[in-house]
Amino acid sequence: MLEIVDVSRRFGDYQALNCVSLHVEAGEFFTLLGPSGCGKTTLLRSIAGFEQPDSGDILLDGRSLLSLPPEQRPVHTVFQSYALFPHMTVADNIAFPLRMAGCNETEIRQRVAEVLEDVRLPDAGSRFPDALSGGQRQRIAIARALVNRPRLLLLDEPLSALDAKLREQMQIELINLQKEVGITFVYVTHDQGEALALSHRIAVMEHGEISQVDEPSVLYSCPDNRFVADFIGQCNLLDGKVIEQDGERVRIALAGLGEMTVPTNEEIDFLPGDACALTLRPEKTRLARExxxxxxxxxxxxxVHDMLYLGDVTVYIIEADGVRIEALLANSAPGRTRLFEPGDTVELCWRYDAGHLVR
Known part of the structure; x- marks a missing residue:
């Protein structure tokens, strides 16, 4: 449905986008994920028409959008700040784009009522934005973006201003809403957990380029490179060298830890002596005194070098032969959790196939 073809954008000496190419399927919840300054918002603004790429093309249903001004693109944007008119009621805020398009009042009332049902605020039409909670205001902003049925909805970090509990509730609301209305969502965030929870697919961006595009479970379990492994969730990156590759197994020497055999990465041919890294998630380990x-x-x-108690789990940093490894334990035993303390001697192990090998 949406195709980005070799899009580049430079601001002075700063290369915000560098030959970015990707495609988004119809009905997909697609997320652009990356740290601040990686280019994700510039790409979103280019799709919306607020930025003009220096080169490349952006096509929707096979038609280039570059010659169309923002107001003529079948695309709407939901901003972090909501951008609601404070002097208008909720119904008038939602009706605003329909009135600008010249729709008659009967149709406006019907479509406003429908979209308020969609966002589960059917009785909020007569209220003003300052009488709503942050989550309700965000849903009204989404309703206004949906009311004239765009082909594509762009969301620029829409939940970042909400507290953690409300953000979690809104994530569930967004997932259900996207399923119900069937509109393609392109979502920008720097929050890895949010991206994993919401998306059908994620494009991880770094320095204006795409590092990897895949389903959340693939990105988490099988990252293509160190950046993706380190950026998404907690991950141990254990440096090593390849000793030999034999079919589906690679024997490696991990710095400070010794030799082990791991499954090969089908995307990479390793040669003896090649530098590598084993990406190991803390929850893939076992930890005990013995x-x-x-x-x-x-x-x-x-x-145990250090620990971080998080309530449901505890993250331990284990130091072994000068190498620090994060391990995670669920605090699932009855009663008060018994914790290891810094200085305690412990044993740690993981299966040969628990990690993923990258360069």
Whole structure:
């Protein structure tokens, strides 16, 4: 449905976008994810028409959008700031784009009522924005963007101003709303958890380029490179060198930890002596004072260097032979959680296939 073809944008000496290409399917919840300054908002603004690319093309249903001003594109944008008119009622805020388009009042009333039902605020039409909660105002902003049925809805960090509990509720609302209305969403965020929870697919951006595009579970479990592994969630990056690759297995030497065998990365041909890194998620490890490890597990003995108690889980930083490894334990036992303390000797292990090998 949406195709970005070799789009570049430069601001003076700053290269905001560098030959970005990707496609978005009809009905997809697609997220642009990356740190501040990676180019994700510039790309979104280019789709909306607020920025003009220096080169490349942006096509919607096979038609280039570049010659169309923002108001003529079948695209609407929901901003972080909501951008509601404070002097207008909710109904008038939502009706504003329909009145600008010259729709008659009967049709306006009907469509405003329909979209208020969609965002589950059917009785809010007569209220003013300052009488609504942050989550309600965000839903009204989305309703206004949906009321004239755009082909594409762009959302620029719409939940970042909300508190954690409300943000979680709004994530569920957005997922359900997108399913119900069937409109394609392109969503910008720097929040990895939000992107994983909401998206059908995610494009991870770095320095104006696409690092990887894939489903959330693939990005998390099988990152293409160190940046994606490190940016999405918590991840141990254990440096090493390749000893040999034999079919579906690679034998590596991890710095400070010794040799182990891991599954090969089908996308990369490793040669003996190549530098590599094992990406290991903290929840893929086992941690205890003493462990019985199987033949298919890699065993490490170390000392608790630090810990972070998060309520449902505790993250431990284990130091072993000068290497620090994060391990996660669920606090699932009955009663008060018994915690390891800094200085405690512990054992850590993980299965040979728990990690993913990258360059």
């Amino acid at each position: 462990l019985q490890c199987g033949d298919d597990e890699f065993h490490v003995r170390g000392e």
